[in-house]
Amino acid sequence: MKTKATLLIGTAVLALESCETKNYTEEDRITVTTNLENYVDSVESAVQMVPVHNWSLIDERYDSLDSRAEKVYNDLKVEDDNLEMIEERYETAVKNGKAQAENFERTADMHMNNVETWWDKTTADVEKGTKNTAEDIEDATQESLDWLEKNFDKLSDDTKKKYEEVTMKLQKD
Structure with a gap:
């Protein structure tokens, strides 16, 4: 009886394994x-x-x-x-x-800070009666503006907004 039960259990296990697809x-x-x-x-x-x-x-x-x-x-x-x-x-x-994204953001921030610093400095001159013109842009600032323009699509939304504000003001002056 014990052998028969063992055979039945063994057969059931074997049947389950063979049915497993x-x-x-x-x-x-x-x-x-x-x-x-x-x-x-x-x-x-x-x-x-x-x-x-x-x-x-x-x-x-x-x-x-x-x-x-x-x-x-x-x-x-x-x-x-x-x-x-x-x-x-x-x-x-x-x-x-x-790492590349962090480096890009640092570079974008550096260029934007350069432009903003120049803008803040020249805005004070405007208040004194001196008009800002595109010709007054320093080489380093122009380089930053060029870099920002070239990489505009890759910039964060905040940096894009800042860049657009500065360039719009420059075009008005």
Whole structure:
């Protein structure tokens, strides 16, 4: 009787295991890996082109793709260092992107401060009766204005607003 029960339990376990089908295929694994690699490629490219990003959205999308890939890999019981390498690339891209963004913001602030300092100084002259003209702009200030204009689309909204205010006042004078 004991042997019969053991055989029945063994048969049931074997039947359950043989009925257990994988949800994913090797093609799914290749697809999720490719999707994750392509996303990291796009993040690496984006941080080189534009310094300001919404990192929470970028992280959210990466986490979604990574989670899907991990499900497929776990289901297929496949260990692949490729996912770890992709994650390292992603973390490096984010780290570099954030560092570039901080550097860009420091540079933008420096140029905006230069323009604002010049503007404050020359505005005092205007009150004394001296008119500001575009020809009166010092070389360093013109360099800052040129840099801000060139990088306008990449500037923070606050810096864009300040730049527009100064340039509008300069055009009026």
